[in-house]
Amino acid sequence: MSDAQTRPLGAQISHMLKDRGVEVIFGIPGVHNQEMYRGIEEAGLTHVLARHEQGAGFMADGYARATGKPGMAYVITGPGLCNIMTPMGQAYSDSVPVLVISSCLDETAARKGQLHQMKDQRAAAETVCDWSFEARTADAAYQLIDRALVEFDTSRARSKHIQVPIAVLGSDAAAAPEKGTLDHTPQAAQFGQMDRIEALLNAAERPVFVLGGGAGPNAAIPGILRKAGALVVTTYAGRGAVDAADEHCLGACLARPGSAQVFAQADLVLAIGTELAEVDLWRPELGHDCPMVRVDIDASVLAETRAGDVAVHARAQMFFDDLSRRLEAWPQDKPFLWDTDTVAAQVASFRGQVQAERPGLVEVCDALRAAVPADTMIYSDMTQIAYVAQEVWDMDRPGHWHHPTGFGTLGYATPAAIGGAIGRPGLPTMAIIGDYGFHYTMQELGVAVELGLPLPIILWDNGKLGEIEDSMTRAQIAPNAVIAHNPDFCKLAEAFGALSAAPQSLESLRGALDKAFKADRPTLIYLTPKITG
Incomplete structure (x- = not known):
């Protein structure tokens, strides 16, 4: 040997x-x-x-x-x-x-x-x-x-x-060489750039910050918004970077067509830690006709800037820290010229649109949100309940909702949540997945049982590929190949050695979740559109 x-x-x-x-x-x-x-x-x-x-x-x-x-x-x-x-x-x-x-x-x-x-x-x-x-x-x-x-x-x-x-x-x-010391200071913005950005903010009357997944957490953000008199919108991944109840916050509404009208009123946009990708906007353009400041660690994102824009190659944390120091020297906060009543009405309007598009799911998301413990980390899948949740579920901290946003893979939530639970022992983790996506990686339930992970898996079963059926209908295609035979998911979970629950009401859902977070193994919580309020 x-x-x-x-x-x-x-x-x-x-x-x-x-x-x-x-x-x-x-x-x-x-x-x-x-x-x-x-x-x-x-x-x-x-x-x-x-x-x-x-x-x-x-x-x-x-x-x-x-x-x-x-x-x-x-x-x-x-x-x-x-x-x-x-x-x-x-x-x-x-x-x-x-x-x-x-x-x-x-x-x-x-x-x-x-x-x-x-x-x-x-x-x-x-x-x-x-x-x-x-x-x-x-x-x-x-x-x-x-x-x-x-x-x-x-x-x-x-x-x-x-x-x-x-x-x-x-x-x-x-053996491999001993680990060297990496003296790495994250990229900071150039002083000349920061001088220009400060001047743009000082002159702007209706600035809008767009915060992506790379923006938070940073305790300076609320103070910056107030000093600058700015409205803030988040991407789905950026939720929690600012309190959704803040009167400056329009929420995760980029995918709402009406958000383009909001950006059309802006005289300065600052996009921090976001690609503003197709899966963020679901339209070709943000909708602004004003200068934009792009802050990103990925230089390829900055290559998309237009004439008059400012590109900042830096980590968001460094940028916010520097900007906060500069704005603290301002004698007073700038007036918030985005009418707060109008902002609140727009938030309510966007929520109403989601309710109208997918009846019943907003109420289920509200019940789930009310039932999960603080600091719960959530992993979701490509399923309609997750699409709704991303728009209406206000996060109280960033980096705690993970969705397969870009590549858009089915079957992500269950194994990803297992990995998350392993990485955060003793802290609450939950998965949200659809009936079809669950088929892709259901075998990993055995891993969660083997490791004794107290992992609630919310399985939404609408008995079909609901999003695809809706898309076909909108395209005037007769829905085809959107319904598959499902097993008894609760019995299947129990066959793996997991626990299961099938609450019939939103009230009983709370009790099922409470038990699942305290269990000594994963619990599959089976929900259907028949669940009542």
Whole structure:
């Protein structure tokens, strides 16, 4: 057996990750990546055995969102990597630090018909992540791992992939170099830019802040809004960055067509930590005809600025801290020229539109919101109840609602919530998923049972692909292939060893949730449109 300084590379990688602060690995072992498992226990890492590589990837994603640490996954060559590519794509689009390490075949050009063989595994992975490289030596593996971890800390976090040939994983290697010290100061805005932004704010009568997922938390935000006399709108991911009850807040209404009319009245827009992507707006343009200040850590986002705009390459926290110091020197708050009664009426109007579009779901969301404990972290899926919740569920803190926004994957919520619960032991975590999405990753319920996670899983069963049916109807297409046979979900959950509940009223829903958060295992809470008030 090798001595303490020389081990098979697969074991050394686990020791290196532990030294770099990694605590949890999600994955599934196989013959092709078993060398990666040689050192897991010795290194002191916790391994969570997923039931499918897609589940492992979503768990890593959920863990990363909950903790701010990188989510790590080990998978095998070929199908294992292909199965985790969907979570990799989701993490890429939603700026989540996920690192997937896989094995790969030693030779693919001269040898055919091998187990798990692909034409170009690395290239396939690169289509859904930031980068994908093959490490053919121990030194290359160590350098790539450190590169990924440093990039997670210093630039926009996005999924990455490293593959190591099977023979290299099994070869003896010296230990990874000791961890260096990263003296990284997040990007701060240029003084000249800040002078100009302060002047623009001083001159503006109707400024609007748009806060995305990269904006919060920052305690300076409310004070900035008052000093600047600004209205604030959030993206779905930005909810909680400011109190929704604040008279300056219009809520997460970007997707409402009427919000374009609000922006048309603005004389300055400041978009902080948001791409203003299609999935934020659901229209080609924001609707403004005034200068815009864009603040983002991703330079590609800043490339979209127009003539007269100000692009600031900085982290939102640095920007807010600097802006707050500058505005504190102002002798008084600027008047809020956005009429508060009009703002309140607009918020009520948007809520009414949501109620009219999807009757009954707003009331269910209100009941759920009233029943969850403070500090609950929520993971939702591609389902109508989540679409409604994103518009009407006001969060009391940022970074506590996670949705597969960009890539839009079904089956995300259950395994991601498992990863989140692992990352926040003792704190409340909840999943919200639809009946169809639950089918995609239902097997991961076994992981939550195995780990004894007190995880409520809200399963909304409307018996169909409701959003697709509605879209087909609007397009004057006869709804086709939108109804599938469902099992008895409660019995299915119990077969896994989970608890289940099927409250028939919103009042009984509160009791079911209270029990679920206190249970010693996950609880599937089954809801249908027949639930009464």
